[in-house]
Amino acid sequence: MDDSTARPTRRRGEALERAILDAAVAELTGSGYAGLTMDRVAARAGTNKNAIYRRWPNRAALGVAAYERLVEADLxxxxxxxxxxxxxxxxxxxxxxxxxxxxxxxxxxxxxxxxxxxxxxxxxxxxxxxxxxxxxxxxxxxxxxxxxxxxxxxxxxxxxxxxxxxxxxxxxxxxxxxxxxxxxxxxxxxxxxxxxxxxxxx
Missing domain, CATH: 1.10.357.10 (Tetracycline Repressor, domain 2)
Structure with missing residues (x-):
């Protein structure tokens, strides 16, 4: 397993949401929106795609949410x-x-x-x-x-x-x-x- 993935961990609520968004931010800044996939985000966050889809219905929603997190963190x-x-x-x-x-x-x-x-x-x-x-x-x-x-x-x-x-x-x-x-x-x-x-x- 490479450094960009993590083993599945039992997390719920805000902790899981933060982990998913952090993973999406890392994918966005590393590969851009073109390289953002639910599979890669799930692997990096140590969760499964269903957990992502329950919060964000599609890649677009996740990409924009990750961008919002970038703005909140840096501005x-x-x-x-x-x-x-x-x-x-x-x-x-x-x-x-x-x-x-x-x-x-x-x-x-x-x-x-x-x-x-x-x-x-x-x-x-x-x-x-x-x-x-x-x-x-x-x-x-x-x-x-x-x-x-x-x-x-x-x-x-x-x-x-x-x-x-x-x-x-x-x-x-x-x-x-x-x-x-x-x-x-x-x-x-x-x-x-x-x-x-x-x-x-x-």
């Missing part, structure tokens, strides 16, 4: 106590992540959606809010501190900095954006936009 929401610093920290984190193995996993998922309708539905469900949840949480903290008014908590406004970052990558054909551009996005566009929706101070 930490900044909490510096100040809106501008939080925004810059999150934007810098995302900018660095664009060239990471996780970004390669996402590109692999997106590349496969044309051949798998189930995968398209799963990816759309996972990315449906355009990442707004993370940004709204960050802005919600600023509201609680009195830096901005609740009127600034709009999903499209919240993700404007992220959209501009992605636009820079697409239009310039680059994987990461210079830090000076990130500062411009925050100071010249994002914060003024939030002020236009009712900043109290700053």
């Amino acid at each position: 930490r929401l900044p909490d510096t106590g100040e809106l501008r610093a939080d925004v810059l920290a999150l934007l810098r984190q995302i900018n660095c992540d664009l060239a990471s193995p996780r970004a390669e996993v996402l590109r692999g998922l997106l590349a496969a959606v044309g051949d798998e309708p189930e995968l398209l539905a799963q990816v759309q469900a996972q990315l449906g809010d355009g990442g707004a949840g993370r940004w709204l949480t960050l802005l919600g903290r600023a509201v609680a501190r009195g830096e901005i008014r609740p009127e600034a908590l709009h999903p499209r406004a919240a993700t404007t900095a992220l959209v501009l970052l992605r636009n820079e990558c697409v239009t310039r054909g680059i994987s990461t954006v210079p830090d000076g551009v990130l500062v411009e996005i925050v100071d010249e566009v994002y914060l003024p936009l939030l002020r236009g929706r009712g900043v109290v101070r700053g």
